[in-house]
Amino acid sequence: MAGVLAQNRKEIKDPEMRAVYADSIERMIVEGKNIVALDADLMRAIGTYPLWGKYPEQVIECGIAEANMVGVAAGLSSEGFVPFVHTFGCFAARRALDQIFMSCAYARQNVKILGSDPGVVAALNGGTHTPNEDIAALRAIPEITIVDICDAVMAAKLLPQIADTYGTFFIRYPRASIPRVYDESAEFTLGQSVQLREGKDLTIIASGIEVSEALDAAEALAQEGIEARVVDMFTIKPLDVGAVAAAARDTGAIVTAENHSRNGGLGSAVAEYLAEHSPVPMERVANQDRFGDVGSLRYLMDEYGLSAGFIVEKAKKVLSRK
Numbered sequence: 001m002a003g004v005l006a007q008n009r010k011e012i013k014d015p016e017m018r019a020v021y022a023d024s025i026e027r028m029i030v031e032g033k034n035i036v037a038l039d040a041d042l043m044r045a046i047g048t049y050p051l052w053g054k055y056p057e058q059v060i061e062c063g064i065a066e067a068n069m070v071g072v073a074a075g076l077s078s079e080g081f082v083p084f085v086h087t088f089g090c091f092a093a094r095r096a097l098d099q100i101f102m103s104c105a106y107a108r109q110n111v112k113i114l115g116s117d118p119g120v121v122a123a124l125n126g127g128t129h130t131p132n133e134d135i136a137a138l139r140a141i142p143e144i145t146i147v148d149i150c151d152a153v154m155a156a157k158l159l160p161q162i163a164d165t166y167g168t169f170f171i172r173y174p175r176a177s178i179p180r181v182y183d184e185s186a187e188f189t190l191g192q193s194v195q196l197r198e199g200k201d202l203t204i205i206a207s208g209i210e211v212s213e214a215l216d217a218a219e220a221l222a223q224e225g226i227e228a229r230v231v232d233m234f235t236i237k238p239l240d241v242g243a244v245a246a247a248a249r250d251t252g253a254i255v256t257a258e259n260h261s262r263n264g265g266l267g268s269a270v271a272e273y274l275a276e277h278s279p280v281p282m283e284r285v286a287n288q289d290r291f292g293d294v295g296s297l298r299y300l301m302d303e304y305g306l307s308a309g310f311i312v313e314k315a316k317k318v319l320s321r322k
Contacts, residue, residue, distance in 0.1 A: 004183040012180040014152040018047035024159040026051055029058050036076050040066045040087040066095040074103035077110045082163050089115030089131035104168040105141045111168050118172040119259035120300035130292020136264025138170050139237050146237040148172040148207035153182040179212040193240040199229035202315055203247035203254050207233050207266050210257040217311035239269045248278040253318045255283045257311050262286035281321035283314040
């Protein structure tokens with residue numbers, strides 16, 4: 001699917017992502033959808049605190065008891081509700097992993113888990129709150145859908161679609177404002193990636209906040225005569241293997257870029273497919289198996305090798321192997 005890039009995207013100041021989430025939840029409640037939003041003492045952090053008083057039967061504070069909250073959500077699902085569960089991504093993937101596996105996915109319940117501040121987006125939250133392993137931990141669960149949101153337009157368009165699609169979902173979701181990628185007219189289909197830029201020399205497959213960095217890297221490479229295709233692989237599971245196969249066939253070299261550990265995330269999923277079906281030179285931009293740290297987002301992106309310059313380096317390296 002061809003994407004619609006926002007014009008002057010670097011100049012757009014979007015609302016904070018938490019506001020987009022809260023607005024989406026309220027809109028779905030007003031529309032009469034059987035939505036219940038649960039939180040683990042982070043309503044102020046994700047923007048739903050004002051909704052608690054307005055919709056007390058559909059916005060529930062579960063306290064700092066993440067595993068219990070996921071169990072409650074599974075019970076609500078079994079009664080026909082559509083629960084959205086929020087906590088920081090580190091707590092969702094680590095503290096509530098067994099409940100996500102057993103009570104939600106194994107039981108085939110309709111639970112939407114929002115893991116906020118993935119990877120370096122945790123920023124000043126610190127290393128203990130940095131989820132670099134959430135995709136890896138959850139990707140092995142059968143039938144789960146994993147989505148990595150890249151901007152406010154995508155969030156507003158995908159959240160209702162996720163609500164309307166039965167199954168257990170894990171959604172990687174920044175809370176603060178992040179760079180705009182898409183025009184307001186863009187549309188998305190779960191399980192289908194979005195090609196944002198044409199290119200014949202290599203393909204950069206990115207997700208989440210790395211999509212904006214991939215576009216910047218492609219612009220820098222173009223100044224050197226290198227044409228890079230850019231693909232937003234926002235659904236990490238199920239992977240859009242058709243887009244991966246096309247990238248391998250058409251460009252013969254791939255770089256993946258993700259705000260996650262190099263172990264078990266987007267790069268691993270792409271590498272698994274290529275190794276079995278269409279081997280081509282590949283390089284990966286990701287956290288190199290390090291614990292998180294504390295700092296500004298930009299500082300951490302540079303510290304962990306996630307910014308556009310590192311994608312450029314990997315692109316040149318993969319071309320040397322082509």
